[in-house]
Ligand SMILES: Nc1ncnc2c1ncn2[C@@H]1O[C@H](COP(=O)(O)OP(=O)(O)OP(=O)(O)O)[C@@H](O)[C@H]1O
């Protein structure tokens with residue numbers, strides 16, 4: 001980040017706002033804040049363009065909250081955002097900035113009970129952050145009155161003024177003061193020229209502030225691409241080669257998101273997904289779990305591409321190449337925020353190479369061609385990771401309680417290396433039974449219909465995998481229609497599937513091959529009546 005001479009203290013901010021900003025841990029303004037806060041405080045309209053993760057929210061939030069009149073009981077500022085998650089996030093940041101001044105900001109978005117919002121609106125809300133659709137709903141019902149709004153903010157302005165939103169935005173604007181009597185602030189990391197031209201029509205002699213003309217993407221994000229005919233296999237290897245991380249994976253369509261989620265779950269990854277066909281409760285839950293680190297992988301459509309601020313995302317993966325350069329910039333901007341580093345990986349099929357080059361050209365960035373890790377690399381890396389963990393345990397020296405067991409076993413004549421290896425297997429895979437019977441014999445008496453074999457599938461409870469997703473995915477892996485495989489029974493975590501006898505072996509071997517990352521997806525021939533009773 002470039003040097004700023006100006007400090008928050010130099011900005012004509014009230015003590016209340018200044019202290020709140022300090023409480024948030026902001027020591028110095030970021031470049032976009034240094035340039036736009038004074039302009040906005042002077043009452044100018046502003047178009048602010050700066051890279052992802054550089055503090056645009058506070059750049060418009062601080063002056064907006066500073067200018068709120070606490071004694072005026074009406075809504076005085078309106079922020080429009082393209083997605084619900086972003087509305088919630090911005091409202092949270094505004095409430096932090098406004099905490100001492102007691103300026104209340106309310107997010108208003110679709111999918112949430114409108115009655116609840118109407119009730120909340122009665123309690124002295126000064127700023128509303130919303131998605132256009134739900135706002136229009138409120139305006140038409142007369143539950144939100146905007147005639148005292150003096151400040152209008154479009155975050156992700158280029159997206160808001162794009163075709164999909166423009167009519168809604170115009171309808172909302174028609175309820176506000178004329179552009180001469182209001183302050184309009186537009187922010188985004190990207191601002192295509194035609195959109196900026198359109199934007200100026202709604203603004204009053206705006207000041208344009210542009211940070212970093214040369215580079216639209218964040219320099220601290222390493223950008224890679226992989227060209228492959230099997231993106232899924234490539235993705236798994238990329239995920240497996242890292243010992244830890246927090247990943248957001250973008251797909252082009254909702255269906256691709258669902259399919260990828262099912263495939264990754266079958267392979268034992270902890271994944272959640274986010275897209276527009278989910279209920280708001282599901283969306284909130286997955287975002288919460290991802291923020292809290294309970295989910296290591298979030299698969300999403302572009303609904304998560306803009307504005308979302310989660311500070312420890314290590315990798316952004318474009319499983320499907322973005323449709324336009326703006327989408328690329330915003331997607332990869334979910335990592336490397338506020339000066340941190342990050343890795344952005346884009347998968348392409350050979351025919352998409354030109355599209356990749358055009359993204360590079362238009363974003364003035366460079367993606368390095370990567371070599372996919374080989375399966376041997378992955379195994380080597382996992383071995384390393386196990387070694388690291390084992391060495392750490394050794395160095396921590398907290399295992400004295402187990403000495404006795406080991407010496408007992410050694411006294412019985414077992415070799416120390418064998419004991420250690422067995423202990424390691426036990427800690428990673430649990431007790432493994434050796435089954436000497438040939439598979440064919442084990443297929444007898446599994447309790448299936450004639451010609452069918454009944455398999456027992458141990459999914460493990462914590463992964464929350466839907467058995468039907470597993471069935472669907474492995475059906476496609478073994479190249480047979482999912483309809484041949486039936487899910488028989490689910491008792492909490494016990495699931496049985498029935499498959500034709502001639503493919504049973506194949507199904508088992510595919511499932512075993514797919515046991516990854518320490519999560520077991522055990523599948524084995526059911527043991528007849530006994531198992532079915534569980
Ligand atoms: N002055 C500051 N000092 C330290 N951290 C800051 C400062 N301003 C903002 N941040 C932090 O930087 C992170 C990114 O900020 P923000 O979400 O506003 O970025 P943005 O520019 O809006 O990015 P995007 O284009 O992706 O929406 C946030 O976690 C925020 O708390």
Ligand SMILES: [Mg+2]
Nearest residue numbers: 056057155307
């Ligand atoms: Mg933002």
